Structures are given as C-alpha cells and as structure tokens.
Amino acid sequence: MKSRLLIFALIISVLTACAPTAKPLASQNGIEIDQARIVVPGTVTPMAGMDMSGTSMPSMNIGTDSLASYLIIRNTSSADDQLLSASVDFAGMVTLHKSVVDSNNVATMQEVQSIDIPAGQTVTLQPGGFHIMLMNLKSIPQVGSKITLTLVFQKAGTIIVQADVTSE
C-alpha cells in the first residue's frame, strides 16, 4: 500500500513538472505574452588571435538597419483582440510585418496595420510569418541583454515586456 502511494506521488510530481506551469512573461486583460525576443542576426565569430577589445558595436554591425522581434500572444479572453503597434527605445520606427514565401520560392514582405488575436487562440510571431520590424536604429542591442518592448492592443491596452536579445 505504501509503495502504491509512493508511485502515485511520483506520477503526480512528474506530470506537474511537465505541465506548463511557468508564468507568462506578461498578462493583462486576458492577453498573455511569452517568449518575446529581438533577433540580432548572426554573431561575429572572431578569428583566433583577433583582438576584439577595441571594436565598437556599431561598426561591427554595418549592414544592420532593421531587426525583427518575435513573440507568442495568447488570448485567454472570450473577445477578439488586435495587436496594433509596438515600440522600443532604440528604434525610430516600428511596424508590423508579414513575410510570405510562395510556392515559387519568392519571398515577399508586407506591412500590416494590425495582427488579429482571436478569442481563445494563440498567435505566434515567428520567422517566415508575422514579425515586429524595428527600423531607424539608433543602436544595436547586445545579444544576451534584455530590451523593454511596449505592445499596444486594441482591447487589452498597453502591455510592457522584457524581450531577450538573441542571435537567432
């Protein structure tokens, strides 16, 4: 009997460990935000013996004039909502975009005015789909740092999250 109880307790503890009990990054008025990240593509891999100490970040990032941000948005409410805009302090302009690769392998990108977050559904902003596009960059954030990302929803209002800066 004792061993049965032990096995039962073990199963329960394993099940709860597997369940997504982690709190979302932010939650407000039925909208939950998770896994927010800003991607600084690639990483400079210095060659052996190369002294990187005197290298300033902006010059290392020639060719970066836009960055993409991705996140997961869950609408736990019973009302449809929309992501209307986003902002970060280091970007002069932020727009919502959708990338599409068609059957002929042609990649196109369209600006969208808003992203629908239907009631009870999860919308994932991810590479090859919707993304938040950061432009007119004043600086390039360091990979590994955190950036304050402000999101504005039609119904849920303004939600502020800390987005991770990642290389991919």
Next chain:
Amino acid sequence: MNNKRISYLIPLLIIAALVVITGGALIYERISPPTYYGSEINPPKAMPGFTLQSINGPVSLDSFRVKYILLYFGYTSCPDICPITLATLTQALAKLGSKKAADFQVIFVSVDYKRDTPNVSNAFVKKFNTSFIGLSGTEDQINQVTKEYGIYYKLNPADPTTGYYSVDHTALVMVLNSKDELVLIWPYNTQPDQETSDMATLVSR
C-alpha cells in the same frame, strides 16, 4: 541437438546475418544513385559566369576556386528570410565539419543595388560566418545575373515616413560545382541536417 551446440550456433548465425546485411547495404549504396533532400538538377545545368562587386573590386564566378559554391540572392535589410537562410547554412556547415566544409564557399549576392554596397553586403554575411562572401552589383549587373540565374526580384516602393522598402526575391540556395554547373537547389526552409546530408553526399561522390 543439445543445448551446448545451440549456444555456439546462435552467435554464428547472428554474425553471418550482420555480414550479409552490411555487405548488401554497402553494395546497394554503390550502385544506387545518390538521393538528396534538395532538388537535384540532372543532368547538371551549365550556368553563365557573372561579374559582380566585392570589397576588393570586381569578381567573376571563376574567381572562386572551390569544389562547390552555395549561391544565394537576397538583401541585407531583410528581417527574417535571408538571416534564416544564412543561419541555416552556418549550422549545416558546422555540422559537416571544417574539413569537408572547406569544399564549400557561400556567396551571398545582394539584389538591393540601391542600398547594399559591397561593404554592406560583405559585413552582413560575415556576421554569420567569417568565411562567407557578400557581393553586390550595379543595377545592370544585378538585372543580368538574376535574369541568367532565374532569380526574380523587385524593389518595393519606399515607405513615405521611414524611407524603408522591402525587396521581393526568390529565396533559394543554388549549389554549383567547379565546372559552374547547377547541381542542386535547396528551397526555402530546407533544414540544416538536410543540407549537411546533401553536402556530405556531394563530397563523397
């Protein structure tokens, strides 16, 4: 038959079966044509040479003396499709190992002749892998190379407030052999493991 005999026989049978299976598999691999995750171009298609701009001045396809060239057309202000493709190539080459990876040269050609100078194009790809080479070209050079390589591109109208414009473009990686022939195409979203496998097959031929 007693138990002792059977105990001798079983390992022998297992070894014999393994020899037959391994031998058969090896022979099959030799005689069967190689299979690729990408689209194989068979027979290989001869591609015209090109002249484009590198950070060290004009370059042609003949300037690169490697077994295989991995050619990709894109633009540096591309927020996700181009970085994904270059990151995938970086991972695939890392998995292949540096010895075999030395047979492959990644060349990125920016079709965005208005914004991307050779410096911008080259700096963009170096962020992924210092061995990658980024090229650019004049409007005429880009029009010619994209036409000859079957690449579609279009510079979209600039946003009136930001001046930013996106570029529509064919997003696939072309694998050329040392005879400037197109042998393989990786469509968008080909996975690193698949590219590694294809490259291992190419160098083993």
